[in-house]
Amino acid sequence: METMAHLGVGIGWRPEIADAVERLPGLDWVEVVAENICPGHLPASLLRLRERGVRVVPHGVSLGLGGADRPDAQKLAALGERAVALGAPLVTEHIAFVRTASPALEAGHLLPVQRTRDALDVLCENVRIAQDALPVPLALENIAALIPWPGEELTEARFLTELVERTGVRLLIDVANLHTNRVNRGEDPFAVLDAIPLEALAYVHVAGGVERGGVWHDTHAHPVPAVVLDILAELRNRVEPAGVLLERDDDFPAEAELAGELAAIRGVVGPAGPSPARPSASPGLRPGGTSTRGSAPDPAPRTPATLEGEEPAGPDQRARIRVGLEQGALLSALVAGTPVPEGFDRQRVRVQARALAAKRAGVVAKLAPELPGVLGGEDPYREAFLAYARNRPMTAGYRRDALDFAEHLLIQDLPADPAARRRLTSWWRDRVGARPPRRIVRWARTLVGRAA
Template identity: 70%
Template sequence: MRLGIGIGWRPEIADAVEALPGIDWVEAVAENLCTDHLPESLARLRGRGVTVVPHGVSLGLGGAERPDPGRLAGLAARAELLGTPLVTEHIAFVRAGGPLTSSPALEAGHLLPVPRTWDALDVLCENVRIAQDSLPVPLALENIAALISWPGEELTEGQFLAELVERTGVRLLIDVANLHTNHVNRGEDPATALDELPVEAIAYVHVAGGVEKDGVWHDTHAHPVTRPVLDVLSELRSRVDPPGVLLERDDDFPPAEELAGELTSIRATLAAAAAPQKGRQRPAPPEEPGTRPAGARDRTAVAQTALLSSLVAGTPVPDGFDPRRLKVQSRALAAKRADVVAKVAPELPEILGDGYRKAFLAYAENKPMSAGYRRDALGFAEHLLVVGHPADDAARRRLTRWWQDRAAPRPPRRGSRLVHAARTALLGR
């Protein structure tokens, strides 16, 4: 179906989104919505006939584990509640470890790239089929931005996406900002990717801003859309008329007039590039190896666990990865983790003041996330109480009460502190 021009709905800009002229549809982060009722703003938009598409971020369909039935059921319930024509997710992994590797489960708290290999493609396709069978509406998957490259990749991004569509019939959500990110960070030509992927499978397009620092492009969704990103949108429009185009903004929200200006730039870019289709012929796909060993899911699990463990737990860099880039990614993951914990538990930075970020990053060095951001916030508070922080008595009492309200009637006692200290000394941390 035709979606038109849309914008990402976020609670912080709900009023602005409702007032923006010419908005045909919105996209909302699925995990931020309840399964049984909608925020009033989204209900009003739906009442006006505005389509709302739920955009998932936690399924991890590119991960080695099969999709979690509970997460799939939650996404399906949100799709039913919204009456949406489709749901979307990402070609990424977000967790690793666990039963397949007999190692601790780890959460990235972020979308990480899957290797473009035949093994990873096999796993992704099976996971996508499981998801498709569990959802009441069609599924579209988004290409992601990446800071790092996997060694030994066997397919380009366009080839990987084309094979995915061929095997599963899944639709594509093409993020032109992510294509630009991968151009800067991994030297991949956006035009080549667009030539190789099946543009007729595109359900809609994302446009977002970012910033370049020290030669690395950070897909922040917190900066204005840049001309290079609009140029990639123009390249895409010269090949196909996408059913929908959406502006994403997740942080540092500008005034409504700036959002309106970015939407105007998107419309102008689409109009300027709307020439007759150039009739490009997609390059022939690579030939899949005829015989491959079984065990793709196990091999993918080991590889993803080694990478994620290096990023969040400080284990050695896996062979073939760029240590400098992994350090950049590791810092980015820790910074995002601190930012999200501050949002889900705003009392913590209030209690800790200027010391919050430093204390959290020190905690994150030795405590990988394993159960989501809310449990991470509790773990951080418990850690501070165990080691006797903060030093200020009033702040420590406030932190104790906060922890008690959410975790247990009593704060960690001296025995817990001694166990913590012994474990820390044993691990040399």
């Protein structure tokens, strides 16, 4: 595996903090959400950063390489175009699924892939397809999980290791996600660092979160806690990362606070000391003998198809079908209110469902900031949107979701204030170019759908 280009210490570029990012002292590089930029019309702030020699790396969130379907060729082409436009040394994505084909549903966020042989086979083939299509190397990020899959066959470390061995893909290790999985799934982050192939490390993410009711939420909207910096320090004791990046996506603090967090990261990733000696642990135990609650059992021996020097076999269609059925059942429970699949923690599924709905409301408000204004503020907007979303899963992305939400309100003769309703009607017509359908039209659509 070729040596990764040095990146240094950077921050996630977001439009809300673009000016502050340009002023941050000693900034080496930035990462940008790939889906939020257009290759032919790059933001002026990113262009100025590039002119200063600041590297820009596109970070995708919508490929869903862990899903049962093969990656979408148009999405791959779009990600590649952004890498070329930015002169990026690599692109990154996630080990996650974000949608299902049957039923046709969108999660609107990253969901964990089941750690099974079937899912690993599907993921590996999807990664190879992506690697063949992209003009630069690909790195994949471990994600945070609120819910464990029942019947998992591999630990996270074994899953990541075999993924690297079978595809040659690089890893983007998010140390905040390792902490999240420690709290939510009882997984030892240091055991993961000990077991994964750190020679495949592309770079590292650092972010903040918050604990509520015994569940850690990876919000990217809170300061980086000391426990996350401790995991970063442990990683640094094992390897010198080519880059470390601070993620902040909401509730942006003052510029001085961002600079302080970057300084704290620099303090951790200075010259490495010797790796600390760690006592070996028996299977199912952390060093010191404490239980690894929720951890998967030790993996079975690797199959001949994945032995070194042999070309791994791709998944047969039956494996994709099995993975798709499992993911579809979970996603439907999360966003469409269907029964929770057997073996899942129902309380955790409810927590995840609420988190997805809140995320959906927040993204729609960012894409269509006029909607909270029309509805009288953030609280009335959120209440109305969550009521709408309860029985209307997203199927075609956030922009379509905003239009569907507005249509839903207008069909119900909402908002109640006539002036606000006229504003919403005007907003809807400006984007759709037609008069909003009346209630009778919506009923007719429903009847036709049932008849079909």
